[in-house]
Amino acid sequence: MIDTGHDLYLAVQKLDLLEKSPQFWWPNAYTFEVLVGAILTQNTQWKRVEESLINLRNNNILSLESLAATEIELLIECIRPSGFFKAKSKNIQTLCQNIISDFSDFYNFQQEVSREWLLSQRGIGPESADAILCYGCERGVMVVDKYTQQLTSALGWEFETYDDLQAWCMEGFVDDHLARELALFHGMIVEYMKRYKKGALVETSPLTSVR
């Protein structure tokens, strides 16, 4: 019986979906790259994000200082595979510049940034903000995405807002290791939904008989 987010966490965990994925699911979690990935992955497959990250690395501009200062045209060419390249390139560059001016460096940013500060940045909405907090800053914050909404909906819950769904997901967890458990929780949901999409989600997936 699943009543809380923590119940769902335990149920999904039994399916062992992250066996070959690295710890905490997001590649290079808790590093600067998470910031770039969080924006690049908006409405885009992660495979495209990886192409863009390789391009940035090959051009030696995958750092806070370089991205803040580089020619926007070069940035655009690097991230083109991820789509929405005009908006994303500008948003990434402005974010980097604002981090330097408000926090000096990425370490201070990790320690001090607030959700409100992130949400005030152009191109960062609730999901990107929470992804940066969870996977970039190791904060005990649950990332809620379309998959999370679809899964809980298939299990019979409906939530009014992003915040309501997020609060339900975090119910039942204790503070110990919260940041890392929630990081895994979101990753497991994504992997689960990739595996059981569409009709399979309702008809044959392991979780939908639970409730």
Add this chain to the structure above:
DNA sequence: GGCCAGGTGTAAA
């Protein structure tokens, strides 16, 4: 050829 992918901002109803 249409739909989707680890969303967000904006304008109109």
Add this chain to the structure above:
DNA sequence: TTTACACATGGC
């Protein structure tokens, strides 16, 4: 305060 649409690419 909701809803609809644009933003862009590549794979199926």
